[in-house]
Amino acid sequence: MEESVHAFREAAWLLFSGDADLWEIVWLTLRVSLTAVALAALVGLPLAGVLALYRFPGRRAVVVGLNALMGLPPVVAGLVVYLALSRSGPLGGLGLLFTPTAMVVAQFVLVTPIVTALARQVLEDLWREYGEQLRSLGASPGRAIFTLLWDGRHAVATAVLAGFGRASAEVGAVLIVGGNIAHVTRVMTTAIALETSKGNLTLALALGLILIALSVGVNGLAFLLRDLTETRNAV
Amino acid sequence: MPFENPAPENGGRDGGRDGAGENEAGTPRARNGARAAHPPGGDILPLRLEGVCYAPEGRTLVGELTLELRDGGPTVVLGANGAGKSLTLRLCHGLLEPTAGTVRWMGPDAARARWAQAMVFQRPVLLRRSVLANVVYGLALRGVSRRERPALAMEALRATGLEAMAGRQARVLSAGEAQRLSLARAWALRPRVLFLDEPTANLDPAASRAVEEIIAAIGAAGTKIVMTTHDLGQARRLAHEVLFMHRGRVLERSPAPQFFQQPNNEAARAFLKGELLW
Ligand SMILES: Nc1ncnc2c1ncn2[C@@H]1O[C@H](COP(=O)(O)OP(=O)(O)OP(=O)(O)O)[C@@H](O)[C@H]1O
Ligand SMILES: [Mg+2]
Numbered sequence: 001m002e003e004s005v006h007a008f009r010e011a012a013w014l015l016f017s018g019d020a021d022l023w024e025i026v027w028l029t030l031r032v033s034l035t036a037v038a039l040a041a042l043v044g045l046p047l048a049g050v051l052a053l054y055r056f057p058g059r060r061a062v063v064v065g066l067n068a069l070m071g072l073p074p075v076v077a078g079l080v081v082y083l084a085l086s087r088s089g090p091l092g093g094l095g096l097l098f099t100p101t102a103m104v105v106a107q108f109v110l111v112t113p114i115v116t117a118l119a120r121q122v123l124e125d126l127w128r129e130y131g132e133q134l135r136s137l138g139a140s141p142g143r144a145i146f147t148l149l150w151d152g153r154h155a156v157a158t159a160v161l162a163g164f165g166r167a168s169a170e171v172g173a174v175l176i177v178g179g180n181i182a183h184v185t186r187v188m189t190t191a192i193a194l195e196t197s198k199g200n201l202t203l204a205l206a207l208g209l210i211l212i213a214l215s216v217g218v219n220g221l222a223f224l225l226r227d228l229t230e231t232r233n234a235v
Numbered sequence: 236m237p238f239e240n241p242a243p244e245n246g247g248r249d250g251g252r253d254g255a256g257e258n259e260a261g262t263p264r265a266r267n268g269a270r271a272a273h274p275p276g277g278d279i280l281p282l283r284l285e286g287v288c289y290a291p292e293g294r295t296l297v298g299e300l301t302l303e304l305r306d307g308g309p310t311v312v313l314g315a316n317g318a319g320k321s322l323t324l325r326l327c328h329g330l331l332e333p334t335a336g337t338v339r340w341m342g343p344d345a346a347r348a349r350w351a352q353a354m355v356f357q358r359p360v361l362l363r364r365s366v367l368a369n370v371v372y373g374l375a376l377r378g379v380s381r382r383e384r385p386a387l388a389m390e391a392l393r394a395t396g397l398e399a400m401a402g403r404q405a406r407v408l409s410a411g412e413a414q415r416l417s418l419a420r421a422w423a424l425r426p427r428v429l430f431l432d433e434p435t436a437n438l439d440p441a442a443s444r445a446v447e448e449i450i451a452a453i454g455a456a457g458t459k460i461v462m463t464t465h466d467l468g469q470a471r472r473l474a475h476e477v478l479f480m481h482r483g484r485v486l487e488r489s490p491a492p493q494f495f496q497q498p499n500n501e502a503a504r505a506f507l508k509g510e511l512l513w
Pocket of ligand 1: 296
């Protein structure tokens, strides 16, 4: 008991003392996850729009597949990306394994289905409402998707935030493809796992507190956005 | 000639944002004076329906329809609830594919038909943006230059009595205001053919009368009006000809005065007396 109280106090001190190692880890975590989520949004949102607007053979399979991939275990995503990037893998020549780039790729694989599946639901509901009117006005499909994304932006942003929450909180994928190398690929979650196992609870706790703050922040933002959506949509 | 040449190849694809520059550089349109007189461009009429049926999953909801809509005064579609009026308007407007038969614009500008029509739906669909932005959006899709949009949109809002609400969120409008906005958005496009599905259903008597006058003016300025209404007084005042529908079929088509004096059809007679049920 005394030990953990002590660890907490130390952790708090670490947070406010501007410890360089700690903030380096935080910064890398944000960089990796934000990049992964930005790329996931870039790919996932237009894809969600296409899935919302078009009826094509195989669409149902794609939707079911995406929904299933939402629950993809991070270690599996990590493993797949590891196999692709390892020296004997198809992309081995790029030498990306154990770099932050590899971690971005792994999180991208993990998060894109989440962003796409959640956004698709939003856009599909909106299209049900807007579809005839937009077609009547003569909107092209591309323009229509843009309009749906814009008018549904609060709910769409919530989908993207869910992706960010998932990316910043996962351990398995970044650990496998990043390797948790100090000063290179060490992010908050892998650092916590390592420091805890080494018995260095201070750093682990400090990082844990930041992760919790991040998660609270993201959820608070999502909540705010939902609120905004509801007042905007009040009829 | 506001919509003689609405850049159809363009209007859709990059509609507002990119298409705008092109328009600005292009033809300087003598819009302002001409717009009051409101001459719609694009000769797409007549519209020919041949053997048109709409029967999703084998249940015939509309059909079979064979008729031609020609230029001239307003065509008013009358009929009981569920007679198929809204579906027929959708079929004509090209939002629904008929399950059998063909819907074809026969005029010389038929290829541009999409850009020469507009529709006001029975249930208004408003975008989640301001009142003004809703009208501007429609103009953007038709390739009207960015500079011209606000003025044209305000003009349409003024005509429908919404000018004071231009900045308000469209989604908080009352049902009647929403319907007027929907009309303003369609009218701002200066369509050659305007489909109106019960455009005054939610309006108070004064607003209903005002909108009726707007519709009459739009029609008088050369836009072909095809509308439905349950307000028989309004139908009498506006209609040039009447299409009477019952259970998915057109049972009678007559010049308005004749229809209201002495309909040929038994069901139509009952309908006018308020005795026809579905
Ligand atoms: N997409 C659809 N699928 C199945 N049935 C439909 C569909 N759309 C309309 N219907 C049915 O077709 C019939 C005609 O509908 P429509 O909306 O054209 O009626 P209406 O004449 O406009 O009636 P109202 O005066 O109530 O507006 C109705 O019985 C309706 O339930
Ligand atoms: Mg109807």
